[in-house]
Amino acid sequence: MASTLREEEQAAVLRVIHSIPRGKVAAYGQVAELAGLPGRARWVGRLLSQLPAGSTVPWFRVINASGRLSFAPGSIDYQRQRQHLEREGVVFDGETIRLKLFRWNP
DNA sequence: GTGGAGGCATTAA
DNA sequence: ATTAATGCCTCCA
Numbered sequence: 279m280a281s282t283l284r285e286e287e288q289a290a291v292l293r294v295i296h297s298i299p300r301g302k303v304a305a306y307g308q309v310a311e312l313a314g315l316p317g318r319a320r321w322v323g324r325l326l327s328q329l330p331a332g333s334t335v336p337w338f339r340v341i342n343a344s345g346r347l348s349f350a351p352g353s354i355d356y357q358r359q360r361q362h363l364e365r366e367g368v369v370f371d372g373e374t375i376r377l378k379l380f381r382w383n384p
Numbered sequence: 385g386t387g388g389a390g391g392c393a394t395t396a397a
Numbered sequence: 398a399t400t401a402a403t404g405c406c407t408c409c410a
Contacts, residue, residue, distance in 0.1 A: 305394085305395090306393075306394055306395085307394065307395065310394095317395095317403065317404075318394095318403085318404060318405090319394045319395065319403085319404090320392070320393090320394045320395085320403065320404055320405075321394095321403095321404055321405060322393085322394085323392070323393040323394060324392070324393075324404085324405060324406070325393095326393060327392080327393050337393090340393080341393090342393080342394065342395080343394070343395055343396085344395090347393085348392095348393040348394075349393065355393080359393095
């Protein structure tokens with residue numbers, strides 16, 4: 279068995295993110311919890327930040343708990359994430375997403 | 385190899 | 398808007 283505990287956790291997180299449907303979003307903390315890692319929202323963020331460029335992981339569907347992107351508005355990363363989301367139907371109210379409508383509830 | 389300090393794509397109060 | 402609580406990582410001494 280070559281897999282470390284850490285790799286298992288990483289796989290669990292990525293699996294959860296992959297299951298977020300188009301047009302929906304989930305918070306870092308929500309993803310962590312669904313992956314069986316309660317309280318590790320920050321760790322999820324760190325994981326995504328280290329994701330390789332060519333990754334197929336829909337990282338852009340993960341936002342913070344207040345319904346906003348965790349990038350500085352106007353930054354390249356912010357615009358990229360926002361465009362991805364709007365393209366699949368997510369509507370922004372200013373800089374905030376209406377979680378009532380777009381939050382993923384499994 | 386160990387330990388402390390600082391930095392985050394976090395969250396809740 | 399601030400702050401405290403959290404988990405993990407990187408950088409030195």
